[in-house]
Amino acid sequence: MISGIFARARSLWRGVSRRSDVDAEMEEEFRAHIELRTADLIRTGLAPDAAARQARIEFGRPERFKAEGGASRGLRRFDELGVSWLDFKLGFRMLVRYPGLTLVGGLAVAFAIWVGAGTFEFLGQVMNPRIPLAEGDRIVAIEVTSATDGRQTPRILHDYVDWRANLRSVTELGAYRSVERNLILESAHAEPADLAEVTASAFQIARVQPLFGRAIVADDESPASPPVLVLGWELWQRRFGGDPNVLGRTVQVGITPATIVGVMPQGFRFPISYEAWAPLRLNVLEYERGQGPAISVIGRLAPNATLDEAQTELTNLGRRAALDFPATHEHLRPRVMPLAKSWLDLSTGEALSLWSINLFIIMLLALVCSNVALLMFARAATRESEIAVRNAIGASRTRIVTQLFAEALVLGAVGASLGLAAAGFGLRWGLGIAATQFMDGAPLPFWFRSTLSPSTVLYVGMLAVLAAIIAGVLPALKVTRGIGTQLRQASAGGGGLRFGGVWTAVIVTQVALTVALPSTAFQLRKDANRIRTLDVGFPTQQYLSLRLEMDRDASSATSGDTSRAAFLALFAERKQEFERRLTNDPAVVDVTLAGRLPRMYHQWNQIEVDEGAVEPLDERGHRVSSTSVAEDYFEVLRTPLLSGRGFNSGDLSSGARVVLVNKPFVDDVLGGRNPIGRRIRYIANEDDRRPRDDGPWYEIVGVARDIGMTSGYGRAGIYHPMVPTEAYPVYLAVHVQGDPNAFEPQLRATAGEVDPTLRINELMPLDEVTGGEMKFYSFWFRLTLLISSIALLLSLAGIYAVMAFTVARRTREIGIRVALGASKRRVLASIFRRPLMQVGLGVLAGTFVTGLLAYGINRMEVSPRGAAMVAAYAVLMLAVCLLACIVPTTRALAVEPTEALRADG
């Protein structure tokens, strides 16, 4: 039994894989038979010629036995399915012969595959990151979480020392921490850099050699050694212009001068995303258990050790620590995980919901391909006679479907190649958006790359086959249904094919999309424009905006006090000095400070008012922005108050609790009533969504104009007085005379003079602060526009194909009707009825969806202008779609009755 199955499989495999060999062997065997028989016949006395003829007659027709032989080997099915080169050649010929279909179908498939490949690759990199280092999958991170609140505990210096001494299944343990420091060169201004302080062991885990110079070594960790710095390639290029003599140069890293000892190769940003590395100098004796700086611990799994073994060993060490030091360690649970997981640890549910995005992409592909299927169907239908004839002379239905599949596969392959070629570009775009959206503009970890993995290429191959099945096999099955009876009909001149309800549904969906998507896109555009062009009532282009920060160790270095209060006090002092020097600069008109500047994104807060508030629009209550501002804020921004008073120094005392509100607050929350003297308090905010009702009340003392506070929930906002020793970090608005950009170097230099540890981030003219948001909006705007154009193109092509098909089908009928005296109007009406209905339905559905999105979900007010725009767009769509009907219709009406009677359908 088993041997039988095995023999069959082997013989089948041989037959399929070496078909021509098998055929040649059969022919050779038949020849041998006939020759042997001839020789025997000659021996019986026949003349050689006669003997050979006799032998051939006795043998029978070799071709027949060859075919039967193939069937004996179970090869018949393969003969029927067998996709030959000819099919593909035919497929290519079809691409050239029908350039319209090739262009539309190819572009559509390419687009769907482009989106699919990019999404699959990105999700793959997020969920199954591959660390592009030698044995990168064995690099692990060790974290400690508290069992009581599930939070990570980063002060694990003592544990790190324990693990280094005792952990066997993880070797090469090292520690690092992120620090942002100003990098100050002798000849240039200060600029912050993303720095990692690493132990030599942590640095060596990557097993990457420096481009030149040396890496961080163990000696560097000693406080007695001179401070050193290793540069990343990108930073070396940006700040040092790729200077080959950079080794030995001294730069100021915050308050510390350090010597550059090495440059790492391009792309090296280990362990996460750093630009330069300094030694991590930790003296464990200086700190109590559970104290000390926040560090991250990484290592490599020992040879042959598994992650589970490492976890078991670590858990045991954790238990021992809990026994030895119950006060600090009883609730702590150490955990080992792959390096990438320490950056992003997705729960199974989150991972699943992320993966499901791929399903949506496949649905998009299916939708796109069902359109291409429509076109392919129309084309196949024009070849109906050809197909019927082929069937009559022996091609089976399977054979014909296979050939149409091959044709679609050629189209799919062209689309897939285009999509793949563009995928890298799309991925870069997506990674950039991801960085600005989720990382506040910080770069993604080094293991994200904009190249495609082999599994993505494989996935694209599968998508292409799926596309070919939908776009090729489905229409082929429909066209060849009841193929035996078609030959009769085709020759009699009346086609048996009709476009059914499915095609109608596809076209209606399509048209609906082309209506709904651009409306959504333009809504996005409108939002973006509103943010960008928001008239804040003062000349923002004359102001420079910047975020001011300071190195955390600055205060401990000057006074030895490591407390946060000491740090904030020093920061307040430096900030004031910086402000003073700027104000004295002749190029500066004025300077002011705030927690957030106009037009920046503000966090939302849910508030309540003691009395006089209008009913909120929905259960989300009154959500408003809030920020703190300096006393002179409105004065510097040339924005006089509308009523009430501004802040004064008395408001800074802790019992004062006064706020200003803006005009939208008065309109939206208080319905235009006088706000002065009313009180508000906070009940929830963006970070802490749990409502609370014990917050302090604040009295409203004044009203400011709307200068652009936005939180995503309207423009109402509240201003608090800024307490200098509490605000960190702060934004500065510097009113500059002349071009703000030209003042940047001077501004950085001033900051450096005040204190080298003062860091300046997000330095840009105030009218550009919405750049990140703009990028996001423009991404979605472009993507929606692209999808809409593809949908529009497809529906036009689809409607054209269906019309052309229908008219061609009915040429005979139309001719006869015209000949019998039917008016052109009636003929036209009968042709137009169906596409008109489809387009009309689609436009209605699209308008409905748009309305639902805009007014139902986003709670926009129904504006006559918006409604008129949607209506105008719907009419435009209707007109454009009808345009697609014109060519086939004029063709039909021009038909001469005699010609129509000759037409064979």
Next chain:
Amino acid sequence: MSDQAAILPGTLDLLILKAVSLGRLHGYGVLLRIGQISAGALEIQQGALYPALYRLEHQGLISSEWGTSDNNRKAKYYRLTAAGRRRLGEETASWNRLVDAIALALSATPQEVG
């Protein structure tokens, strides 16, 4: 009418297995051997032999290899496999039962039925 009998459908496989069981043979040899062991009583269309050979090989009942014939002609030789030998035994037994049963049925006389 010829004195040769057309073979019953389905019996060609059995004949081939039997012929090959007596020694390694090429296709033409199988034909000669069947003629020889049936004393020329069975008529087989020569070409039809090959699809049957391939079928048996596909089922793993016989195996093949290329060799040289007596007059130095390259030819493909077939031999019985272990599975083929088992099948031949089963088929022979079942054939004999059938023949006995048919013979018995055909030899029935009116007396026996009566």
